[in-house]
Amino acid sequence: MVRALEKYIRPGIKTTPFCPGCGHGILMGLILRAIDELQMDMKKMLFVSGIGCAAWIPSPHYNGDTLHTLHGRALAFATGAKLFNPELCVMVISGDGDLSSIGGNHLIHAARRNLDLKVICANNMIYGMTGGQVASTTPKGTKTSTTDEGNPYPPFDLCRLVKAAGATYVARYSVTQPVALVRAIKRILLREGFSFIEVLSPCPTQYGRRNRLDRPEDLIRDLIRRCVTEEEAEGMTDEELAEKIITGEFLA
Ligand SMILES: Cc1ncc(C[n+]2csc(CCOP(=O)(O)OP(=O)(O)O)c2C)c(N)n1
Ligand SMILES: [Mg+2]
Numbered sequence: 001m002v003r004a005l006e007k008y009i010r011p012g013i014k015t016t017p018f019c020p021g022c023g024h025g026i027l028m029g030l031i032l033r034a035i036d037e038l039q040m041d042m043k044k045m046l047f048v049s050g051i052g053c054a055a056w057i058p059s060p061h062y063n064g065d066t067l068h069t070l071h072g073r074a075l076a077f078a079t080g081a082k083l084f085n086p087e088l089c090v091m092v093i094s095g096d097g098d099l100s101s102i103g104g105n106h107l108i109h110a111a112r113r114n115l116d117l118k119v120i121c122a123n124n125m126i127y128g129m130t131g132g133q134v135a136s137t138t139p140k141g142t143k144t145s146t147t148d149e150g151n152p153y154p155p156f157d158l159c160r161l162v163k164a165a166g167a168t169y170v171a172r173y174s175v176t177q178p179v180a181l182v183r184a185i186k187r188i189l190l191r192e193g194f195s196f197i198e199v200l201s202p203c204p205t206q207y208g209r210r211n212r213l214d215r216p217e218d219l220i221r222d223l224i225r226r227c228v229t230e231e232e233a234e235g236m237t238d239e240e241l242a243e244k245i246i247t248g249e250f251l252a
Contacts, residue, residue, distance in 0.1 A: 001029040008032045008042070010063040017056050021208075021216020023175040023201030024122055028057045030178055031093065031120065034185035045089045046081055050074040050103060053129040054095030054122035054201070072102030075110045078117050089118070089189065096123040096137040100158055104136065111165035111194050118188045119196045121158060124203035132206030143210040159250050162196045169195035170251040174223045175202070177247060184249065200227070200245065 001009075018025040035042070047058035051071035059066035069077045074094045082090045092099075099107050099121045110117060125142070127133040132145040137158065141150040163170045169188055173181040181199065188195035202208065202219035213219045227247045228236070236244065 001032070005029060005032045005036060008035065008063055009061055013061055016061065018053065019203075019205045021202060021204040021219065022053070022128075023124065023199075023203070024054055024057055026175040026178070027093075027120070027122055027181075027199050027201055028061060030175070030182050031057070031091075031185055032062070034182045034189060037182070038186055038189055040089065040189060044087065045091065046078075048074045048078040048081065048090060048092045048094075050094045050098035051129075052095035052098045052127070053203075054093065054124070055098060057093045057122065058091075072098055073106065074098060075103060075106040075117070075119070079110060079115055082115060082117060086116075090116070091118040091120065091189075093120045093122065095128070096121055096125060096158070097127040097135045100156055100161070101127075101136040104156075107162065108165040111162040111167040111196065114166055114168055114194045116192050117194055119194070120185070121196065121198050122201045123158065123198050124201045124207060125155070126203055126207045128203045128206045132203075132210065142207070145206070145210070158198045159196070162194075163251050166194065167196045168193035168251065169249075171196075171249040172198040172200070172245075172247050174200035174227050174245070174247060176200075176220060176223045177227065180247075187252070200247075 042064040046065045048067045049055035059068035074092050078090050078092045125137045134144040134147045137155045138151045140154050159170045159172050171184045204216045208214045208219045226245045228244045233246050
């Protein structure tokens, strides 16, 4: 992370818990870059996370108010904080398992109510912190510690899910698209209503090594190869699209 962003890190923090090649550290820096570019007042912000590797992104690293809550319940805490103090800019940063597996019901109902919350879901498509179990976002066929022969079920498309539920801003970017991602984070910081960004974040330790992508650069290259825009996707056959991930702003 560049020195200019160090002021946003809580004094005394020297390391992060992230493995080499984990995308969560990249995301941690990009959120701070968006905050810095907008000169947001950290005293008017609250960062809420649940439990998981991704939940460590704001807490304890960010030098502001953070709530590190219960697994799956980040949105419930965020809702309470926002209702109690509507002036707060409340940003939820948590994992795919936390927000959409155990926390899936909170996610759809927060979107349905169009609560003024900024939600960033770090999607590594697995339960990283607890040993690489299958999640609601794990692609069909993927090997995990609980699906040795490949996940038999299709994953949630989180963007379509929250859009259908009532979110008013929905986007998906990968940590390999930092410029577009920072732009999207700035947009949600400046708007009102339920805003959701799904951020694809590689996990070499739990996802990669079971799926022949064990070196950090393999997963990064794989993400760069697979991410396409909606326009690029339009000209592709179903077969070509099967392994692609469509990124961009889906509702703005
Ligand atoms: C009620 C409850 N159930 C299960 C757990 C165990 N647990 C902690 S984190 C986690 C999964 C986190 O996955 P995700 O949100 O995707 O974060 P990642 O580690 O992948 O970044 C699980 C199952 C828990 N802490 N509490
Ligand atoms: Mg995860």
